[in-house]
Amino acid sequence: MNDTNSTVTRPGLRNLVSGETAQTNLMLAVVCILVLISMTALRPTMFLSSYNFESMAFFMPELGILSIAMMIAMLTGGIDLSIVGVANLAGITAGTLFATMAGDGGSAALGLGPVTLGVIVALLVGMAAGLLNGFLISVLKITPILATLGTGQVFIGLCLVLTGGPAIVGFPPGWNAIGNGKLLGIPVPLLIFVLICIALSLLLARTSFGLRLKLIGTNPKAAVYAGVKRGQMIFYSYMLTGALAALAGVLLSARTNAAKSDYGASYLLQAVLIAVLGGTNPAGGRGNVLGVALALISLTLLSSGFQMMRVSNHLIDFVWGGFLIGVIALNSWRSRKGS
């Protein structure tokens, strides 16, 4: 087993430091700086204000974690269209739990214990959702697109049944601190996001788990011959995606102090876009956390700058979509040039 592992590992490691990923990340960093410079030039006083950066630091992590979740699903050549449903379901389940625990006293009285329990329950909901996706995809062999399209509907449906439609409000103060608090002057969501980024990039780059995930996406046949348990890995990857999506749901409901079945619906396309923009290959095998984080930062800067110039939100959608197609074209052109 050790032998097979090392033969699996080496090409993966070489792949990691290879030119292509580094090139993409370098390009993304340049884009980041260009966006920053041009937005600063257009709206210097507003854009560079600390308030602007602070507000970005609070809302960016939700989308960032969802994008990383999408990237994990794409590594095996899959996709997860249910992440937003999972995020909302996790937030709503926690909210329902708090309402039950608090009874008539109101959720304000709930201390650290119940809040921790809420986070654990939310993450478990995410993992259970991922387990269902993994089962459909790996055991029943349903295409990831259709399986997660269907489960996404079911999760949103469960949200509707749990809430009856309107938003759940009134989370305990400890929960809100996750989304709005600061630790040593740094917004807590940003702190969580950075921790997740570090943990996942180590997981993907430095463990055999990460390399096996990528191998499934690169060459399923070779992966099976190399002793990778494909079904098992797909279960793990969708459970990880589900848990990350649930974490994004925790941040979303903590920041807004509310949870609703249709919050963050636009995040789905944006998460796909950021993952692809960050150098993830939707056909599987390639993706890295740094690229996703850089793509996230450049697009967040871009839309924040647009909002300051009072460009309609709809045109921002147009730009996001255009960006996605532009990246597809660029990647295709580059890979053709490479071959």
Added chain:
Amino acid sequence: MRFLRSSDAIILAILVVAMIFIGLVNPAFWQMSNLFSLLKENVVIGIMALGVLLVMISGGIDVSFTAFAVAGMYLTVRAMVALDYNGLVLPFMSAILIGGLLGLMNAGIIHRFKMIPLIVTLGTASVVRGLVLGLVGTSNVNINKMPDALVEFGKTDLFTLERANGSTYGLTAMIVIYLGLALALHLVLKHTMIGRSVYAYGADPEAAKRVGFSTGRTMIFVYVTAGALAGFSGLLHSSMIWLANPRDFVGLELDVIAAVVLGGASIFGGRGTVLGTVLGVFILVMIQNSLILMGIDTTWQRIVVGAMLIAAVTVTALRDRRALV
């Protein structure tokens, strides 16, 4: 005999069983007015589903058609209002043309850049919706501003019946258009070279190329037809509800895809029939509309649609089971 063994026959059987069951729970299901309104609900979703079927047979998936439908509808109606134009043929031609051109964009990107259709159409949908809402406008064109010709056209009934209290209800003539389009697509798919090339491409693009099919032409046919059908269905929808809402159809793509999958089409491509899709659309619309008749809360609707989609894809996945390794 061959029909009895096909998946269309199974879908038909499921439909009949579901109808009998719903009728037993609430006999009001069988009232003519309910059946007529069900058929009316089928028209727009059904026409969109024909386009999605075509894309799915070719091995792709399309989530941009609702955005194209909005573009075809809203641009046309706004232009008609601005020009004070009152006609039928030109507006429908323009909606079809808008949808077709947008479809050509999909085909171009997917074929040229060899990119997964899902991701391309997610992008083009966002682009088109963003442009329509951001540049053209976000306000509804209401009944008082809607061109009369469109409203009158949407009201056309094949025949009308009278209720006991004297009010009348009719069977919409649009169902003829829908079934006509379905028949046309069926004939094209079964009996023309371009139709067969769609199946060939969906089953195995490389094989299709080696047999001599021009894959570029097939992709253009598939996505332009799907776009044109979407544009047409958008304008037809607004003529039937006497309203042009640029935010319409959000989330409908999932329902339509569910209906097509329910109708037995395979996402791997190469499989799917027009009859199956028509039946799949009918089952989906019927179950969505009958939850209230059966006394089930409407909040359960999403769960039911999702569960139906999962059940349908599980059955097709078991049928199409391919050795993945």
